[in-house]
Each structure stands twice: as C-alpha cells, then as structure tokens.
Amino acid sequence: xxxxxxxxxxxxxxxxxxxxxxxxxxxxxxxxxxxxxxxxxxxxxxxxxxxxxxxxxxxxxxxxxxxxxxxxxxxxxxxxxxxxxxxxxxxxxx
Amino acid sequence: xxxxxxxxxxxxxxxxxxxxxxxxxxxxxxxxxxxxxxxxxxxxxxxxxxxxxxxxxxxxxxxxxxxxxxxxxxxxxxxxxxxxxxxxxxxxxxxxxxxxxxxxxxxxxxxxxxxxxxxxxxxxxxxxxxxxxxxxxxxxxxxxxxxxxxxxxxxxxxxxxxxxxxxxxxxxxxxxxxxxxxxxxxxxxxxxxxxxxxxxxxxxxxxxxxxxxxxxxxxxxxx
Numbered sequence: 482x483x484x485x486x487x488x489x490x491x492x493x494x495x496x497x498x499x500x501x502x503x504x505x506x507x508x509x510x511x512x513x514x515x516x517x518x519x520x521x522x523x524x525x526x527x528x529x530x531x532x533x534x535x536x537x538x539x540x541x542x543x544x545x546x547x548x549x550x551x552x553x554x555x556x557x558x559x560x561x562x563x564x565x566x567x568x569x570x571x572x573x574x575x
Numbered sequence: 576x577x578x579x580x581x582x583x584x585x586x587x588x589x590x591x592x593x594x595x596x597x598x599x600x601x602x603x604x605x606x607x608x609x610x611x612x613x614x615x616x617x618x619x620x621x622x623x624x625x626x627x628x629x630x631x632x633x634x635x636x637x638x639x640x641x642x643x644x645x646x647x648x649x650x651x652x653x654x655x656x657x658x659x660x661x662x663x664x665x666x667x668x669x670x671x672x673x674x675x676x677x678x679x680x681x682x683x684x685x686x687x688x689x690x691x692x693x694x695x696x697x698x699x700x701x702x703x704x705x706x707x708x709x710x711x712x713x714x715x716x717x718x719x720x721x722x723x724x725x726x727x728x729x730x731x732x733x734x735x736x737x738x739x740x741x742x743x744x745x746x747x748x749x750x751x752x753x754x755x756x757x758x759x760x761x762x763x764x765x766x767x768x769x770x771x772x773x774x775x776x777x778x779x780x781x782x783x784x785x786x787x788x789x790x791x792x793x794x795x796x797x798x
Binding site for chain 2: 489490491492494495497498543544545546547
C-alpha cells in the first residue's frame with residue numbers, strides 16, 4: 482500500500498482513496514488538424530513505461546476529487562514528490 | 576480561474592437562474608432514505624444503553640457550493656447569507672447554529688441547513704453572490720447519520736482507512752473518504768460524536784453495516 486500525500490487536502494491518505502490516471506504532462510497538440518497520423522497516434526496511444534523515475538497523474542477519487550502529479554520510482558515504489566497541476570517537478574530523471 | 580470571475584453586472588444578474596422549491600410545503604410528508612428502517616419505533620422498542628448511539632439527522636437541506644476561495648466578494652456574500660465564513664483551510668468545518676459548512680475541496684463546500692429553510696437560503700444566495708459560482712440543492716441525494724457513544728471510534732475504525740486518532744482528527748475536522756464499500760463525509764462534531772454524510776442509494780447498505788459493526792458494543796437507536 483502506498484501512503485500518498487494529497488497536496489489539496491494537505492495530509493497523507495491511504496492508496497485506496499486514489500486512482501492513478503496515467504502519465505503526466507501530456508500536452509494536447511495545439512492544432513490537431515495539422516498533426517500527421519503518427520503525431521496524433523503518439524499523442525493518443527503511446528506512453529512511457531520507464532524503469533525508475535516516472536511522472537504520473539493521480540486523482541484523490543474518494544477525497545477532494547482533485548487531480549495532482551506525482552513523481553514515483555517504478556522500481557522501488559518510492560514516492561519522490563507530489564505537486565499540483567501546472568507546476569513542474571523538481572525531481573527529474575538524469 | 577480568476578478571469579471567469581470578472582463579470583459585468585448584467586452577466587452576474589443572469590446567473591440568478593430560476594430555482595425551484597423542492598419542498599413544496601410542510602403538509603407533504605418527506606421520507607428519508609432510511610424510512611423503511613423505521614428508526615422511530617426501533618428507538619422506542621430497542622435497548623436504551625450501549626456503546627454506540629445512532630441518530631439520523633433526516634431531511635436536512637444539502638447545498639453544494641462551488642466558488643473561488645480567492646474572491647473576497649464571494650466570501651463576504653457567503654458570510655452575509657449564513658452568518659459564518661467559509662472554512663478555507665483544508666479539512667475544516669464551520670458552524671452557525673443550525674447551519675454547518677464542510678470543506679469538500681479547495682473550491683467546493685457542502686452546506687447543511689434545516690430542510691424547510693433550504694429554498695430561502697438558496698434564494699438569498701442568488702441575490703447576494705456575485706460572479707461565477709455554482710449552488711446546487713443536492714438534498715435528495717444524501718442523508719446524515721450521527722454516531723456517538725463510548726465505542727464510536729472502534730466502529731469507525733472498522734469502516735474507514737482514515738487516521739481517526741484524536742491527535743490527527745480533532746473536533747471540527749471533516750474528511751471525505753471511503754466508508755465500508757461506500758463513501759462518506761465524516762465530521763467530528765464532538766468529543767465522541769461524528770456525523771456521516773452518506774449517499775441516499777447507499778443509506779440502507781451503511782445502516783446494515785453499522786448494525787453489524789456495532790453489535791459487539793450494543794447499538795442504541797435515537798430518534
């Protein structure tokens with residue numbers, strides 16, 4: 482079980498209150514009409530699957546129902562930091 | 576978000592949408608989601624002593640307010656309507672007599688008022704609140720259970736993953752969390768008293784769950 486700090490509720494809660502919503506920082510192309518099929522396909526379907534640091538989007542589903550970002554090590558399961566949407570991570574892979 | 580709050584007076588007036596009084600009058604009998612459990616007669620027939628006391632605070636007005644916590648005009652308007660300021664700190668609540676406000680998320684609050692006053696308060700909000708906000712009467716969707724007694728903490732610990740230690744959960748704190756296989760908004764309203772705001776559709780399930788969870792301490796129904 483992960484013990485997750487919700488930056489909106491400002492306290493630690495159990496993992497079962499949260500859902501992971503996949504990779505964070507996926508920017509929608511500003512002009513989808515101008516995308517090639519490959520660019521659009523990569524935006525829609527292709528995701529990173531790193532061994533090590535990963536930036537993820539989480540939602541406090543049973544609590545405040547707000548989304549936030551989390552930097553997590555997929556190998557050790559250690560949570561490096563949580564930060565609100567719109568902020569940039571301070572812990573990044575080399 | 577703040578740019579949405581810059582509205583002309585005409586736009587602001589247009590937000591005063593038509594509201595319908597969901598309770599036409601006291602002559603029509605409302606039924607709580609636990610009507611079928613008949614808590615009144617259980618309170619008369621059942622045991623009078625036990626470790627857990629259960630009371631339904633039924634047919635209250637539940638208003639879900641969403642507005643901008645950084646907009647001082649909106650905060651002032653809420654205080655004019657309810658006589659108490661919105662609790663801006665996460666996981667806190669505020670109270671003014673029969674009115675109570677629970678912090679739900681950084682831009683959302685749950686306001687509980689006496690059922691027959693709901694429409695008046697909704698109308699007052701429409702008159703007072705400036706800018707971009709949302710107020711929804713969700714009274715029909717939930718009900719409130721009040722749990723108290725010497726063993727109330729033990730029953731809650733069986734039901735929810737939240738840390739309920741008095742140090743981590745002082746009087747007045749509010750959390751929305753999981754409760755059994757459903758969810759609840761738990762507020763500590765006294766030293767040994769907690770209020771659960773639960774979904775209407777899960778009311779029967781939680782009622783059965785609480786009977787089972789409190790059997791070993793003795794459950795006293797209060798009406």
